[in-house]
Amino acid sequence: MARIPVESFVLGPAQGATLQRQVQDAVTRGVLAGRMRPGDRMPSSRALARHLGLSRITVTLAYADLVANDYLVSRGRSGTFVSPNAPTPAPVPRAARPARGGVDWSRALGQRFPDPAPLARPADWRRYPYPFIYGQTDQRLFDHGNWRRCALQALGSRDFGPLSEDAYARDDPYLVEQITTRILPRRGIDARPEEVLVTMGAQNALWMAAQVLLTQRRTAVMERPCYPALREILQLGRCIAQEVAVDGGGLPPGQVPEGADVLFVTPSHHCPTGVTMPLARRRALLALAERREMLIVEDDYEFELGFVTPPLPALKSLDRTGRVIYIGSFAKSLFPGLRLGYLVAAEPVIRELRALRGLVLRHVPGHVQRTAAYFLAQGHWDAQVARMTRAFRDRRAAAQAAMDTHGLAPARANAFGGSSFWMRAPEGVRAIDLADRLRARGVLIEPADAFFSDPRPGPFYRLAYSSIASEDIPEGIARIARETARLAGSAQAVWP
Amino acid sequence: MARIPVESFVLGPAQGATLQRQVQDAVTRGVLAGRMRPGDRMPSSRALARHLGLSRITVTLAYADLVANDYLVSRGRSGTFVSPNAPTPAPVPRAARPARGGVDWSRALGQRFPDPAPLARPADWRRYPYPFIYGQTDQRLFDHGNWRRCALQALGSRDFGPLSEDAYARDDPYLVEQITTRILPRRGIDARPEEVLVTMGAQNALWMAAQVLLTQRRTAVMERPCYPALREILQLGRCIAQEVAVDGGGLPPGQVPEGADVLFVTPSHHCPTGVTMPLARRRALLALAERREMLIVEDDYEFELGFVTPPLPALKSLDRTGRVIYIGSFAKSLFPGLRLGYLVAAEPVIRELRALRGLVLRHVPGHVQRTAAYFLAQGHWDAQVARMTRAFRDRRAAAQAAMDTHGLAPARANAFGGSSFWMRAPEGVRAIDLADRLRARGVLIEPADAFFSDPRPGPFYRLAYSSIASEDIPEGIARIARETARLAGSAQAVWP
Numbered sequence: 002m003a004r005i006p007v008e009s010f011v012l013g014p015a016q017g018a019t020l021q022r023q024v025q026d027a028v029t030r031g032v033l034a035g036r037m038r039p040g041d042r043m044p045s046s047r048a049l050a051r052h053l054g055l056s057r058i059t060v061t062l063a064y065a066d067l068v069a070n071d072y073l074v075s076r077g078r079s080g081t082f083v084s085p086n087a088p089t090p091a092p093v094p095r096a097a098r099p100a101r102g103g104v105d106w107s108r109a110l111g112q113r114f115p116d117p118a119p120l121a122r123p124a125d126w127r128r129y130p131y132p133f134i135y136g137q138t139d140q141r142l143f144d145h146g147n148w149r150r151c152a153l154q155a156l157g158s159r160d161f162g163p164l165s166e167d168a169y170a171r172d173d174p175y176l177v178e179q180i181t182t183r184i185l186p187r188r189g190i191d192a193r194p195e196e197v198l199v200t201m202g203a204q205n206a207l208w209m210a211a212q213v214l215l216t217q218r219r220t221a222v223m224e225r226p227c228y229p230a231l232r233e234i235l236q237l238g239r240c241i242a243q244e245v246a247v248d249g250g251g252l253p254p255g256q257v258p259e260g261a262d263v264l265f266v267t268p269s270h271h272c273p274t275g276v277t278m279p280l281a282r283r284r285a286l287l288a289l290a291e292r293r294e295m296l297i298v299e300d301d302y303e304f305e306l307g308f309v310t311p312p313l314p315a316l317k318s319l320d321r322t323g324r325v326i327y328i329g330s331f332a333k334s335l336f337p338g339l340r341l342g343y344l345v346a347a348e349p350v351i352r353e354l355r356a357l358r359g360l361v362l363r364h365v366p367g368h369v370q371r372t373a374a375y376f377l378a379q380g381h382w383d384a385q386v387a388r389m390t391r392a393f394r395d396r397r398a399a400a401q402a403a404m405d406t407h408g409l410a411p412a413r414a415n416a417f418g419g420s421s422f423w424m425r426a427p428e429g430v431r432a433i434d435l436a437d438r439l440r441a442r443g444v445l446i447e448p449a450d451a452f453f454s455d456p457r458p459g460p461f462y463r464l465a466y467s468s469i470a471s472e473d474i475p476e477g478i479a480r481i482a483r484e485t486a487r488l489a490g491s492a493q494a495v496w497p
Numbered sequence: 498m499a500r501i502p503v504e505s506f507v508l509g510p511a512q513g514a515t516l517q518r519q520v521q522d523a524v525t526r527g528v529l530a531g532r533m534r535p536g537d538r539m540p541s542s543r544a545l546a547r548h549l550g551l552s553r554i555t556v557t558l559a560y561a562d563l564v565a566n567d568y569l570v571s572r573g574r575s576g577t578f579v580s581p582n583a584p585t586p587a588p589v590p591r592a593a594r595p596a597r598g599g600v601d602w603s604r605a606l607g608q609r610f611p612d613p614a615p616l617a618r619p620a621d622w623r624r625y626p627y628p629f630i631y632g633q634t635d636q637r638l639f640d641h642g643n644w645r646r647c648a649l650q651a652l653g654s655r656d657f658g659p660l661s662e663d664a665y666a667r668d669d670p671y672l673v674e675q676i677t678t679r680i681l682p683r684r685g686i687d688a689r690p691e692e693v694l695v696t697m698g699a700q701n702a703l704w705m706a707a708q709v710l711l712t713q714r715r716t717a718v719m720e721r722p723c724y725p726a727l728r729e730i731l732q733l734g735r736c737i738a739q740e741v742a743v744d745g746g747g748l749p750p751g752q753v754p755e756g757a758d759v760l761f762v763t764p765s766h767h768c769p770t771g772v773t774m775p776l777a778r779r780r781a782l783l784a785l786a787e788r789r790e791m792l793i794v795e796d797d798y799e800f801e802l803g804f805v806t807p808p809l810p811a812l813k814s815l816d817r818t819g820r821v822i823y824i825g826s827f828a829k830s831l832f833p834g835l836r837l838g839y840l841v842a843a844e845p846v847i848r849e850l851r852a853l854r855g856l857v858l859r860h861v862p863g864h865v866q867r868t869a870a871y872f873l874a875q876g877h878w879d880a881q882v883a884r885m886t887r888a889f890r891d892r893r894a895a896a897q898a899a900m901d902t903h904g905l906a907p908a909r910a911n912a913f914g915g916s917s918f919w920m921r922a923p924e925g926v927r928a929i930d931l932a933d934r935l936r937a938r939g940v941l942i943e944p945a946d947a948f949f950s951d952p953r954p955g956p957f958y959r960l961a962y963s964s965i966a967s968e969d970i971p972e973g974i975a976r977i978a979r980e981t982a983r984l985a986g987s988a989q990a991v992w993p
Contacts, residue, residue: 022875029876033679070643070880086887088879103818106845109792111712114852127658138661140654147566149652152864156645158636162623165634165832183529201697201858208857216607234856296605322599336661338863349602356610360730361704362697362858366865367834368648379518380525383584384566391582 005037005083007044007052020055024063032072032087043073043081115233122445126468131444131477135421135465138336142392144385148335151375155368164367169359172199173370179377180329180343188304189318190327190345198344198351198358199365202337203302203330206344207265208234209361210298210326213353215240219262224252226452226461228272228300231265244454247271249413251278254286257295264290265298268316272302273452273463274423275415283316290324298326305334308390308418309397323347331373333420333467334386341365341373393420396466399474406475407482412461421465423449427489432462438484444477500538501527501579506545516551520559528568528583539569539577611729618941622964627940627973631917631961634832638888640881644831647871651864660863665855668695669866675873676825676839684800685814686823686841694840694847694854695861698833699798699826702840703761704730705857706794706822709849711736715758720748722948722957724768724796727761740950743767745909747774750782753791760786761794764812768798769948769959770919771911779812786820794822801830804886804914805893819843827869829916829963830882837861837869889916892962895970902971903978908957917961919945923985928958934980940973 010027018026031037044052046060053060064081067073074084122134155164164173177194185192200206207230215221217239223231225244235242240263245256251271257264266286268278278286290297299316317327323346330342344354358364376382400422404410412425424446426432432448439446449461469477506523514522527533540548542556549556560577563569570580618630651660660669673690681688696702703726711717713735719727721740731738736759741752747767753760762782764774774782786793795812813823819842826838840850854860872878896918900906908921920942922931928944935942945957965973 025875029879033876033879070640070877071884072876072880086883088876088883103787104790104792104820104843106843109710109790110845110849111710111715112708112849112853114709114849114856116852136663140658140661143657143661144566145654145657149649152652153645153649156648158641161639161641162636165636165639165834167632167828167833204856205858212608213610214605214607219607230856237856291599294600294605296600324600332663337663338661338860340859340862347600347602349606353606353608353610356612357608360610360700360726360733362701363836364834366836366862369862369865378514379521380529380568380584381566383525383529384568387567387582387584 003038004042005031005044007048010044010049010053021059021063021066024049024053024055024060025067028063028067028072032083037083037087039083039085039087041083043083045080114237122447123440126445129440129443129445131473131480132468133421133444133446133464133466133477133481134468135447135463136332136337137468138338139389139392139468141470142385142389143336144381144388147379147381148372148376151379151381152368152372154375155371160371164371166367167363168367169363170355172197172364173367173374175378176370176374179374183377183382184329185345188301188312188327188329189314191318192345195348196345196351198346198354199370200328200342200344200358201340201362201365202332202342203300203328204230204342205340206328206330206342207231207298207300209354209357210328210344211235211238211240211263212357213350214263214296214298214326220258220260222257222261222264224266224271225454226273226449227265228267229451231300232454235265247274247276249276250282251276252286254282254289257289261293261295263296263298265300266316267300267302269301269304269307269312270415270417270419272300273421273449274413275411275417275419275421276413277313277415277417280313283313283319287316287319287324291322296324296326298328300328302328302330303333303419304329305386306390306393306417306419308394310416310418312417317345326350334382334389335373335376339369339373341369390418392471393418393466396469396471396474399471400464400466400478403475403478404482407479409478409482409485411464420467421463424462424464426460426462426485428460430460430485430488431458432460433458435481435484435488436462438488439481442480442484444480444484446481499534501533501540506540506549517555517559517562520545520549520551520556521563524559524563524568528579533579535579535581535583537579539579541576610733618943619936622941625936625939625941627969627976628964629940629942629960629962629973629977630964631943631959632828632833633964635885635888635964637966638881638885639832640877640884643875643877644868644872647875647877648864648868650871651867656867660867662863663859664863665859666851668693668860669863669870671874672866672870675870679873679878680825681841684797684808684823684825685810687814688841691844692841692847694842694850695866696824696838696840696854697836697858697861698828698838699796699824700726700838701836702824702826702838703727703794703796705850705853706824706840707731707734707736707759708853709846710759710792710794710822716754716756718753718757718760720762720767721950722769722945723761724763725947727796728950731761743770743772745772746778747772748782750778750785753785755789757789757791759792759794761796762812763796763798765797765800765803765808766911766913766915768796769917769945770909771907771913771915771917772909773809773911773913776809779809779815783812783815783820787818792820792822794824796824798824798826799829799915800825801882802886802889802913802915804890806912806914808913813841822846830878830885831869831872835865835869837865886914888967889914889962891967892965892970895967896960896962896974899971899974900978903975905974905978905981907960916963917959920958920960922956922958922981924956926956926981926984927954928956929954931977931980931984932958934984935977938976938980940976940980942977 050057050060071084071086126132220241221235225246317325327345411422413423436448447463546553546556567580567582571577622628716737717731721742813821823841907918909919932944943959
C-alpha cells in the first residue's frame, strides 16, 4: 500500500492524444506494468499537476475517468487509490527471442504468393503539390460529418446487440435493402436480397468469384490491359488464364477464344483505359456467352462516376439467363479503406460464395455494414456521388484544357468520365522514367506497367484527377508536358 | 417547376429512425425516384407537419438538414425548393427479371463449399430466459461507452486521411504496437512488429495459415474433437487431413502420426473440451516438432479468460526455432462481429500471409483497427478483461454449485476457466434431443456434434455461461438436470 511518488509519472509520446488522456495512459501503463498496485495511493491532483506542468483540472478529469473505469477509487478526503479491481499485470515473463534459422522456410512454406503489385504512389503522396494519383479519397469532397453521424448511430446501444454478433450466415438486411432499392436500380438491375452478397470490397468479390467458378481445367479470360490484382488472382488460381486485348470498345467478342468458361470484363469503362463497351457489343457478348455456355463476371467499378454520358445499362441488366455475376464497390463513392463491396448473382452462386466467405473470414464487420446502410438510407451517398461528379467534371475539363494547351492527349477517348485519363508517353519514353523525373518536381503520375503481363517497362501511365484540386491541374499538366518533351528529346527508340 | 402536394408525402417503415429522419427519407426517396425534380416547390413546413401529424419543428429541422445536404434550397419568403444540385434519379429503367433456368448451376459451378456449420443457437437467442450459448458478447459486461468514444476518436478528421486509404501492404502501426506491447507480453511472447499480421478474426488467420503452409502432398493434424470451421478448412484444402483424439491433457504428442507436417492445436484450453495441455507436454510437443521438422499452428483463443489458474505460457513463448504460428483474437474480449484477430510468426511466413491477404481482401478496415488500438492504448481492454473475468468466475461458481446440487458434472475437468463447460448426456441420450426439449422450456444448450467428424448425433454438449446472468444459472441448470433425467429414464441404449 505504497504512496506513489509524483516522479514516477512521465508522459509518453503524444500520438495525438489530449493531455488528459496522456495522464490516464501514464496511470494505466503503470498499473499494467505492475508498478502501481491495488491499494497504492496516488499523488494529489494538485501535486501531480504541478509536477507535470498541467492545469489541475486536467489531472482531476483524468482521475475521474480512471475512477469511472475502475482503475482508481476515490476515498473522499483520504485521497485517490489504485482500485482493488484494477487489471493485474501480465503474469508471464517474456521469453527470450527464438533462435534464428531453425526452419528452412524456402522448404517449409507450401505456397508462395506474388508481392502485392508495387505501389505506384509514395506513402506521403498527400504532401506532393500535384498528385495525379488514382483511387484515394479526396477529403475535400467526402462528407465526413454525415459519415461520422451515421457511424455513431450504428454504434448506438440499440444496434449493438445484433451488430456485435457473429453473423456469417447473413448480411446486414438493412444494407442489402439499400443496395437492392437504391443502387442497383441505377444500373437497371432488379435483384432480390437473396441474390446479393456483401463483400470486403470488389477485389474480395473477384477473388471469391474466381474460386467458385473456376477449376484447374477451366479457362478464364481477362482483358489486356487488366487490373493487376485480378491477373494475379487468375494466374495463381487453379485455372487456365488467357488474355484478350481490348480495343476502343472494350473486349471484342470475336476475339474470345474457343473453350473459354468465364470472362472477367469491365464494360462500363474498361480498367484502366476507360473505354466504354457499346450497347451492341454488350448484347453480342451476352449472346456469345449463351451460345457457348460461358459465364461473365462484370466489374462495374466507378459506375457512379459516369458523368460525361449517362452510363449504359450494366451487362447484368441485359442478362436474361443469369450468366452474369455483377460486382460493385463503395471504394470510390465512400473510401477504399472501408473495404466494402457487393456481388449480385443467381442464388446457387450466392450460396457457394457465402459458404466460401464463411470459411475464409466469416462476414464483413457489422458496424461497417450498418454505417454504410445509414449513409445510403439518409441520402448522403447520393449527395456524395453528386458532389464528386460535379467536382470531377470540373477537374476533367481543367485537365483537358491544359492538355490541349500543351499538346498532350489521352491515348484512349473516354466518353464515360470516371476519375482518370489513360496516357501514353511518346516513342522511346518509358513511363517509369517520366514518373521518376516528375516526382522530383512535385508531380505524381502512375506508370501502368502493372496492368500488363509483360515484364518490360512500357509507355503507358494513368493520370487521375480524383485527388488533385482543379486549380492545381494546369500547372501539374504543364510540368508533365515539359518533362515529357525533355525525355522525348533525349530518347532513343526503345519501342519496336 | 411544380408545387409538390403534401399528399405525395408518406412516411416509410420506421426502422428505428427518428420522425425527423423519416421526413428526410421521404424527400430523398422522392428526389431519387424522380418524383420531385430540381426547382419543384416543397409544401410549407406548417402544411406538411399538419398532413403528417408531426410537430412543425420536426419538419423544419428535416428541411434544414436537407438544405445542408443540398437536396433542398431555401429561398427565404418564396419557400423551399428542390435544389438544382440535388442528385438525379437513375437514368436506366429496370430490366425485366432474368428468365429462370438459363444456367445449369450443378455443372457451371467449379467448386462447392460445405454449408457453414449449422447454428446451434436460434437467431432470437436473447429472448430465451436461460441462454447457455457460447461466444456472443454479453452487453451487460461490454464497455460500450468507451468503445464508442474510441470509435469516435478514430472517426475524427485527424485520423481520416490514413484510415480511408487502401493500405494492403501494412497494418495500422498503432494497433500492432498495442498487440506487441500490451497483449503478447501477457502470453510470454516477444514479437517485433514485422512478425505480426492483423487478420479478420482467428478463423481468417487459421484459413490463411492453412493456405500458406499446406499442399496436396502435406499432412495436417487436427485435434478430435475440433473447431468445426477448422475441420472444414482442412478437409477442403489441398492437404491430407488427419485427426488425433485429445485426452485430459490435450493432444498427446505420442499419437501424432509419422509424416505429419503441420499440427493445429489449442493448448491453453482445448476447443471445445477446455482441457489444458501441461507444460511438460508442451515442451515434448515442441521437441517433437523440431525433431520431425513439423510446424505448429497454436490457436490461443480465449487466453484472456484463464482465471481459475493463471494461463501457462503460450507454446509460442517456448518456441526457440520459429516453428510456432500463433493466433489470437478479439472475438471474446471485444465482440465477434468486429472480425479482428492477429497472427504472430516468423517473417517469411508473415510475408506470404500478407501477400495472400492482399489478394483475397486487401486489408482489415482501417477504422476497425484504429478503434481497437485506442481501446487498448487507453487501458479499456485490460479493464474489460478484468470485468469479464470477475463475472465469469462468479457464473462458473454458480453453475458448478447448481450442478453439484443436481448431480450433474462436466465431462472434462477444466482447470483453466474460459466461458463454458464440456458436458456429456447420460447413456442413450442424444444431445440434440436434450437441446430440443430444453428449448421448449426456455433453456438453450449447444449440442457438440459439429465438433466431430462422425455423422451420427452424440451425447456431448457445451454449456456456456458467457451470456447468462449468475442469478439465472441455478434455475437453468435445474431444468437441464430435470430434462436429462426424463430423457435418460426413457432412453434406449443407443450408444455402443
